[in-house]
Structures are given as C-alpha cells and as structure tokens.
Amino acid sequence: MPIVTTPCLVLQTYRFGDTSKILRLLTRDHGPVSALARGALRPRSRMSGVLEPFVEGVVTLYLRSNRDLHTLSGFDLVRSRQALGSDMARFAGASVLAELVLRLAPSERDDLLYENLREGLDALLSASPDMAPGVAAARIWKLVGVLGFEPSLEHCLSCGRPVQPGEGARFDTHEGGIRCLQCSATGHALDPSGLQTLKELVANRVPSHLSGPQILVLKEFIRVHIAEDIRIRSLDFLTAADD
Ligand SMILES: [Zn+2]
Numbered sequence: 208m209p210i211v212t213t214p215c216l217v218l219q220t221y222r223f224g225d226t227s228k229i230l231r232l233l234t235r236d237h238g239p240v241s242a243l244a245r246g247a248l249r250p251r252s253r254m255s256g257v258l259e260p261f262v263e264g265v266v267t268l269y270l271r272s273n274r275d276l277h278t279l280s281g282f283d284l285v286r287s288r289q290a291l292g293s294d295m296a297r298f299a300g301a302s303v304l305a306e307l308v309l310r311l312a313p314s315e316r317d318d319l320l321y322e323n324l325r326e327g328l329d330a331l332l333s334a335s336p337d338m339a340p341g342v343a344a345a346r347i348w349k350l351v352g353v354l355g356f357e358p359s360l361e362h363c364l365s366c367g368r369p370v371q372p373g374e375g376a377r378f379d380t381h382e383g384g385i386r387c388l389q390c391s392a393t394g395h396a397l398d399p400s401g402l403q404t405l406k407e408l409v410a411n412r413v414p415s416h417l418s419g420p421q422i423l424v425l426k427e428f429i430r431v432h433i434a435e436d437i438r439i440r441s442l443d444f445l446t447a448a449d450d
Contacts, residue, residue: 307347
C-alpha cells in the first residue's frame with residue numbers, strides 16, 4: 208500500500224458507522240479520491256470538526272490498489288472556509304462548484320481544475336453578501352468552461368454572423384450557444400444587456416447586476432449538458448438568493 212501526501216479540497220463528507228467518516232476529496236496530485244477517516248467523529252479525534260466540505264488541507268493516504276475507498280492516515284488543515292456557511296448564496300455557490308467537480312472531474316491529476324475550484328471557493332469566501340450571487344454565477348460558469356462545456360456567445364449558431372453589441376439574441380440551451388433574432392424566435396430571449404451580462408459571467412467577470420434570466424440560463428445549461436438525470440439542488444438556492 209503506497210503512502211502518498213498531497214494537497215486536497217474536501218468536496219463532500221458523510222458518516223460511516225458511529226465514529227468514522229467517508230470523504231470525497233479532490234486531491235491535487237491524484238485527482239478525485241474517496242477516503243475513510245476512521246475515528247474522525249470521536250470527540251477527542253484531532254480530525255473532529257476539521258473534515259468538512261470546502262476545507263483545504265494536506266492529506267496523507269494509504270492508497271489501496273484496485274479499491275475505490277482508500278484510508279486516510281493524516282490531515283493537516285490549511286484553510287477551513289467556515290464562513291462560507293454564513294451566507295446562502297456563498298454556500299450555494301460553493302456547493303454547486305463541489306457537485307460539478309464530484310460529477311465531472313477527470314480521474315487523473317488536473318491542475319487547472321484544482322486551481323479553479325480552490326480560487327472559486329476563496330472568491331466566494333471573500334464576496335460581500337450583495338455580490339455573492341454574481342460571484343457564484345461567474346465562478347460556476349468558469350468551472351463549467353474548465354470542464355469542457357463553455358457556451359458559444361459571439362456568433363449566431365445558424366447564420367454564423369457575429370452578434371453585435373446592442374443586439375439581443377436567443378440562447379439555445381441544447382446547442383450551447385446563441386442565435387440572432389433574424390434566425391430564431393425560440394430559446395431564452397436575452398436583451399442586449401442580458402447577453403452582455405452572460406458574456407461577462409462566462410468570462411468569469413462579476414457583473415454589477417445579476418438578474419433571474421442569467422441564473423435560469425445557467426441552470427438549464429447545467430441540467431441539459433451536465434446533470435441531465437439529477438437536479439443540482441444548490442442551484443435552486445442560488446435562484447432563491449437572487450429574488
Ligand atoms: Zn443568425
């Protein structure tokens with residue numbers, strides 16, 4: 208059983224028996240890993256209260272070959288990010304980022320993905336409550352792009368011409384792009400400022416104002432391209448936070 212030590216981000220945790228926890232981690236060096244933390248729920252455990260979602264640390268693992276569940280033997284806390292829980296939009300945004308990585312992360316090391324998740328969690332942590340929904344939407348779009356699903360927002364999918372600033376468009380969720388108003392009367396209507404805001408979000412810029420339609424486009428896009436079968440519930444909270 209090789210022992211490895213690697214930086215990691217905790218994506219999800221759940222109870223296992225009376226005193227242990229199973230962790231879903233994104234490790235920097237080995238990609239996604241599930242690990243059993245024996246005794247982590249014992250009150251006197253050094254890991255008690257530490258192994259929670261969004262925590263960053265350096266984990267030591269016994270990697271078992273041909274097994275999906277490895278054994279955690281040590282964890283040094285780097286950053287707890289506890290304050291993510293203090294605001295609904297921050298928490299919902301962080302939860303969506305973690306869920307997307309849980310579902311879609313490649314099985315090998317991916318430095319770009321790791322850095323994006325880490326930076327996204329930090330951006331949410333430092334976002335003021337009024338900016339948190341915008342930061343969350345921008346970081347989710349960014350991660351969606353890193354995972355290979357970036358939508359096309361510059362040219363009309365049908366006629367190919369560039370959609371100019373000041374023009375509205377229709378967003379085709381299934382095709383993952385826009386059509387000019389001459390070519391399409393269906394899909395999400397985006398007025399010029401709505402299209403501009405969507406472009407800013409996809410480029411990971413936080414817009415000054417975020418409205419319902421952008422969140423709706425994001426939600427549908429994720430549902431169609433990424434999580435067809437399962438609803439990412441945290442997205443509903445993000446919509447609610449915007450109301
Ligand atoms: Zn067109």
